[in-house]
Structures are given as C-alpha cells and as structure tokens.
Amino acid sequence: MDVIGIFNYGVGFVIMAGIYAIFALGLNIHWGFTGLFNIGIAGFFALGAYTAALLTTQPPDPAQFEDFRFGGNWSEIGYLDLGFDLWFFLGIAAAAVVCGVIALVIGYVTLRLRDDYLAIATLGIAETVRLFFLNEKWVANGSKGLYRIPEFLGHVVSPENYDYLYLAVVLAALGVVFLAAQRAVQSPWGRVLRGIREDETAAAASGKDVFRFKLQAFILGAVIMGIGGALFAHHIRFLSPLTFDPLLATFVIWAMLMVGGSGNNRGAVLGAFVVWGIWTGTQFLPGFFADPNLRFFMIGVLIVAAILLRPGGILGETRRIARGADRE
Amino acid sequence: MANVPASGEAILQVRNLVKDFGGVRAVDHCSLEVGAGAITGLIGPNGAGKTTLFNLVSGALPPTAGRIVFDGRRIDGMGLHQTFGRGLVRTFQIPREMKRMTVLENLMLPPGGQLGERLWASWFLPWQIKRQERRIETAALEVLEFVRLAHLADEYAGNLSGGQKKLLELARTLMAEPKMVLLDEPAAGVNRTLLRDLSDSILAASVERGITFIIIEHDMQFVMRMCDPVIVMANGAVIAEGTPAQVQQNPEVLEAYLGGTVQGGAVNGGAVQGGAAVGAA
Ligand SMILES: Nc1ncnc2c1ncn2[C@@H]1O[C@H](COP(=O)(O)OP(=O)(O)OP(=O)(O)O)[C@@H](O)[C@H]1O
Ligand SMILES: [Mg+2]
Secondary structure: OOHHHHHHHHHHHHHHHHHHHHHHHHHHHHHHHOOOOOOOHHHHHHHHHHHHHHHHOOOOOHHHOHHHHOOOOHHHHOOOOOOOOOOHHHHHHHHHHHHHHHHHHHHHHHOOOOHHHHHHHHHHHHHHHHHHHHHOHHHHOHHHOEOOOOOOOOOOOOHHHHHHHHHHHHHHHHHHHHHHHHHHHHOHHHHHHHHHHHOHHHHHHOOOOHHHHHHHHHHHHHHHHHHHHHHHHHHHOOEOHHHHOHHHHHHHHHHHHHHHOOOOHHHHHHHHHHHHHHHHHHHHOOHHHHOHHHHHHHHHHHHHHHHHHOOOOOOOOOOOOOOOHHHO | OOOOOOOOOEEEEEEEEEEEEOOEEEEEEEEEEEEOOOEEEEEOOOOOOHHHHHHHHHOOOOOOEEEEEEOOEEOOOOOHHHHHHOOEEEOOOOOOOOOOOEHHHHHHOOOOOOHHHOHHHHHHOHHHHHHHHHHHHHHHHHHHHHOOOHHHOOOEHHHOOHHHHHHHHHHHHHHOOOOEEEEEOOOOOOOHHHHHHHHHHHHHHHHHHOOEEEEEOOOHHHHHHHOEOEEEEEOOEEEEEEOHHHHHHOHHHHHHHHOOOOOHHHHHHHHHHHHHHHHHO
C-alpha cells in the first residue's frame, strides 16, 4: 500500500470505529450507567440500519433486479416495492424513533420484572428482527440483501473523495451523541441512573421512580444505537440479515465498552477505537492468524485480560468530586 | 393498646396488617397508631416482624392483607418512591448505600423536585441545573457536618465503615423533607458520644420541624431516653404499648423477651441490659 492507500484505509477505519463508538456510548447508557443488561444490540443495530436504508432508498426499478433479468418469477419480486427516497436526515431520525419505540415497548413490559427478563427480551428482539428481515422478503429483499442504499450528498463529491465527506458526517454525529450523553449522565438525571445501578431499592427509598428512569435510559440508549445503525447503513450501503451477526453487532460492542471503561463516555469511545483497531489490524496477520474465529478468540482473550488487569477498563469510571462552595 | 399517643392525632394508622413469606407469617394482624410529632419506639425480640412492618409501611413490600393510612390517605399498595413522595422516609437496618457513588452524591439524590432529573433539562438548561446543584450540595454538606461525615464527602460510600454507613442512612432521611421518618436500628454500631448528638438532633428535628419518628432499636437505654410511647411487637403483632416505664413492667413483654420465641435466647442479654439501663437512669 502506498501512502495514499494507507491514508484512505485510515479514513475508512475511523468511519467504522466512529460508528462503533456511537454504539458503545449507547451501551454505556444502558449498562455503564444504569446497569441494564442489553445483549441484543444487534437488534437495534439492524432496526436502525434497515429503517434508514428503506426510507432513503429509491423505490426499486424491477429491471435492476437480477432475479428479474435472469428470468426470476415476477410475481414474487413484484412485492418488492419498498423504498421511499426520503432525505438522509429523515432516515436517521426515523431510525432513532423506531429504535426508541421498540425500546419503549420492550422496556415497558420487562423493566418492572427481574433483571434477567430484560436480557432475555433484548436477545429475543435481536433474533426477531433478524428473522423478520430474512423471511419477509417484500420488505428488504430477504437474504439477498438490500442494496442501492444512497450516499448522503453523494452527487456533491466525487466517488474517490466521498469517504472524507462521510468521515466528517460520522465525526459530527459522534460529537453530538457524545455531548448529549455526557450532559445527560453528568446531570442529576445521570446521578439517578447510577443510583439505580448501585442499588435499586436505595434509589427508590430516595424517592426515585426506578421504573421511569430505567425506561428513559433504555430508550435513550436504543435511540443512540438507532442513529449508529443508520450511519452504518449509509456507509456500507448493502444490508442483509447476515450483516448483523451477533459477534460483530453485539459482542464486539460489549468488548469495546469493557475494554475502554464502563461508566465513562470517553472510555467507551476509546474502547471502540482500540478494539476496532485490534479487530481490523489482526486481519493483516499472516495466514493462519488472520482466521476470523481466531481473531474473535483474541478479542475474547483481550476482554478477559482487561477485566483481570484493569477491571474498570482503560479509563474506568471517575469519582465525581464535589465542587463545594468552600473548596472552590 | 389502651394508650393513645399523647401528642397530636394519628398520622399513621395500621389496621390488621398481615404479611406472609411462603409459610412464615412475619406480620400477623398488626394494628397500631402513631401520633403526629411523637417519637415512637418500636421494640421486640429478633424476628418479631419490626423490619417487615417498616417494609410494609414504606412500600418496600406489598402487604398480604390489611390497610395502612398515612396522613389521611391510604398508602398500602404504593411503592417506596411513592410513600417517599408523601413524606414518609425510611432507613434500612442493613445500610443500603450506593457504593460507587461518593458520600456527597448519595445525599444529593433524595431532594425532590430536581429540575436536572429531567433528561431534556439536562441538555437545554445546564445553568439552571448548576445553580440548583449548588444549593443541594450546600444542604448536603451541612447534613454531613451534622453527622460528622463531612471529611468523607468525596469518598466512595462503599468505603465507609459499618457505623459510618448507618450515619449515612440517617443523613439520607435528613436530606428529604419528611413528615415521618422510620429509623431501623439507627444506634447499632454508632459510638456513644456520637449517639448522644444524634439523639439530640432527632429530638430537635421532632420538636422544631414537627417530624414524626418511629424508631426500631434494641438499645434500651436509647429507647428509654428518646421514645414515648413505646410499642412492643412479638410474633408479628403488637403485644403492648405505653410509656417506657409501663412497657418495662408489662409481664407480657418480659415473657416475650425471656421465653416464648425461638430466638428468645439471643435477646435475653438485650432485655436484661435494658432493665439495668432503666434502673440506672
Ligand atoms: N424477605 C423475607 N423472606 C422470608 N422471610 C422473611 C423475609 N423477611 C423477613 N422474614 C421473616 O419474617 C420474620 C420477621 O423478620 P423481621 O426482619 O421483620 O424481624 P425483626 O423484628 O426486624 O428482627 P430483628 O430485631 O432481628 O431485626 C422472621 O422470621 C424472618 O425470618
Ligand atoms: Mg429488623
């Protein structure tokens, strides 16, 4: 690779790491601050991505479908008429709203119950979303996948330079999400979440409506994940149910949060870059070592090492020291 | 239950309250009234159902049967945060501090009506929130001063000693604006000198702020000094009620402490010590 090649690789890397950082921030709201055990991130990932993709893609032109061109059965592909050609930002907003509404429903049902129920429900929603897009071919072309997902402002920049534009979009989104998450968790709202994480009963005895705050946190985290999913869709521009493999869409994000520092938003972002760096970097290892299964194994080892050596993650949660009038 | 509390009318009425845990009936048709502004002692042998009664009244657990009226409204069926909202605050016998939050943060949690607890406000009104935070922080530091924990304000609550955690429990109730406070063994593990200050401050809160207290305590000296009336529970029901002196001489009470219950042996020391303390007072 020449210098420009390496540079372009770096740009692509930061785009993906930035998108993952958004997911890590969402998971941090769930787990890091509130103690909500979401093991179905892939579900929100897919929902966000598909929602944005379907809303911004043009209605399909039958002539473009391979099935049709190669004599496929039109009565089958005839259903395939989703695509609304809406504005990029509307797609992102819709992805956020859809994930938020699904989180509201799941949370409303499970957050009053024991903690395990939320875990099971999130796992269930991830699988349900995957099967839905796999089996309901009329929505997003099933396992053959959804392509033709448009680039944001694709006509403005030449294709070679498009990644620079999208890099700016992703970093701007990451910045906004980071600031919003940071303000939220540093406010009394975040203090209530941490109180709930530490001891629900004590938080309730301090007058806090635990269910309401848990529901809000669950929705906010899911909304952030929806935004991440939408940005991912416009970057990859091809979605199939296989894209949302739990390993890459749930497990890796957990790894990022644990390695970077649960309960610290800077740690979540850092963890995303570190783990994504290791994940993508290891593919350049020679032969045998670049095997994906081995790489996942290495990520697993990394998490265990992080938990043993630095239980709080690289950055970890920081103690919030009072400003105190007398100490100022 | 002949003695009606001397001070004011009942702020809390408990009627035929029952709580079953599987086969165990922890509270068995318990009825009592607590007068507004009084400091009522709640004593009884281990396993008498005192803590369970607190759990029912505060809404930490739903009752199996019976009714609870607080300040003119039924509160049975309400949750912990709802009774808190009506001005009923409780501590836990085994402290429940938020470990990975500082002592100060633990105390900044309870005050009601915090603007910053609204998510949208955290985004759009940071300055208003900061101002409110400063007020709450000042109040929390005052309370910490009061329970002698000010030097630990920035320490993680999980790092406090057992006695310090009990003080933090008490401090938490002071951060709310309660009408009634339920204290579950506030004196356990707290040193004598500090205990005297705490008693004084509970008395002051009662007199100056008109807060009603119910105090579960095995330390008879403390109960005799602080509480009037005293309610005695055994086997989930109230067996006696009256002034400390009346209760001390009640044969049923002595019976409950010395014989009767399975755990009676463990309580003997307490009862004897209590008797000695009254004799000395
Ligand atoms: N969550 C629970 N599950 C099952 N049994 C319980 C539970 N809580 C209390 N009990 C039982 O109810 C009875 C009363 O317990 P409780 O804690 O109310 O006693 P107590 O009067 O506070 O005693 P102590 O003075 O030792 O604190 C005991 O027999 C106890 O084992
Ligand atoms: Mg008890």
